Amino acid sequence: MTILLYRIDPYMKSFNAKVMKIENNIITLDKTCFFPQGGGQVGDTGEISGNKVINTLSSDEVIQHILENAPNFSIKEEILGQIDWERRYRIMKLHSAAHLVYYTMQEVFGENCKPASSGLLDDKKDRTDYIFNEPLDKQKLLLVEEKVNNLILDGLPISHLKNNEGRFIWKIQNFEAMECGGTHVKNTKEIGKVNIKRGSKPGKGRERIEITLSQQKNQS
Numbered sequence: 001m002t003i004l005l006y007r008i009d010p011y012m013k014s015f016n017a018k019v020m021k022i023e024n025n026i027i028t029l030d031k032t033c034f035f036p037q038g039g040g041q042v043g044d045t046g047e048i049s050g051n052k053v054i055n056t057l058s059s060d061e062v063i064q065h066i067l068e069n070a071p072n073f074s075i076k077e078e079i080l081g082q083i084d085w086e087r088r089y090r091i092m093k094l095h096s097a098a099h100l101v102y103y104t105m106q107e108v109f110g111e112n113c114k115p116a117s118s119g120l121l122d123d124k125k126d127r128t129d130y131i132f133n134e135p136l137d138k139q140k141l142l143l144v145e146e147k148v149n150n151l152i153l154d155g156l157p158i159s160h161l162k163n164n165e166g167r168f169i170w171k172i173q174n175f176e177a178m179e180c181g182g183t184h185v186k187n188t189k190e191i192g193k194v195n196i197k198r199g200s201k202p203g204k205g206r207e208r209i210e211i212t213l214s215q216q217k218n219q220s
């Protein structure tokens with residue numbers, strides 16, 4: 001098992017660790033703050049002692065760092081890990097925004113309006129998508145956007161704690177708690193401002209909504 005430093009502090013940008021295993025370009029460490037791909041969230045990128053990490057995966061609670069090339073370090077060596085923080089922070093904001101949209105959609109469209117997909121985060125497009133099984137009214141969607149941006153302005157604390165069964169629970173004031181293993185910002189105000197719009201239709205009467213951040217640069 002890898003010690004998951006992003007669980008202790010999702011704002012950790014760099015760390016020292018020991019190399020446990022090297023399999024071609026796949027590196028296992030004793031601990032890491034690299035978040036692995038899963039639950040709609042993309043894996044972290046960054047560097048391990050100057051070696052470029054192009055993705056992070058998880059297999060049986062062991063975190064696998066995928067390097068671009070074979071590493072220049074050996075097993076048992078101490079390394080310095082650094083995540084691409086600008087990218088990760090943007091992902092944390094987008095992911096936290098997707099939670100707010102999820103709840104606000106039910107508030108505006110009715111409690112049965114739940115997305116058919118989990119939040120699909122597309123890092124290259126800087127966007128999280130939800131697919132819904134029914135058509136969504138454009139005016140109501142504008143109201144969702146307004147309400148979400150008000151929640152952001154309210155500066156509400158977001159907690160992410162382990163429950164009795166050891167599962168991680170995302171919680172924000174007045175909203176039902178939700179199980180989620182992702183990385184979140186500590187306060188809604190960090191998200192900045194979001195845009196919500198209908199995207200290309202996925203077919204069969206379904207609707208896609210696209211969530212993007214209005215300010216994506218110069219925030220860290």
Ligand SMILES: [Zn+2]
Pocket residue numbers: 095096099170180181182183184
């Ligand atoms: Zn989450």
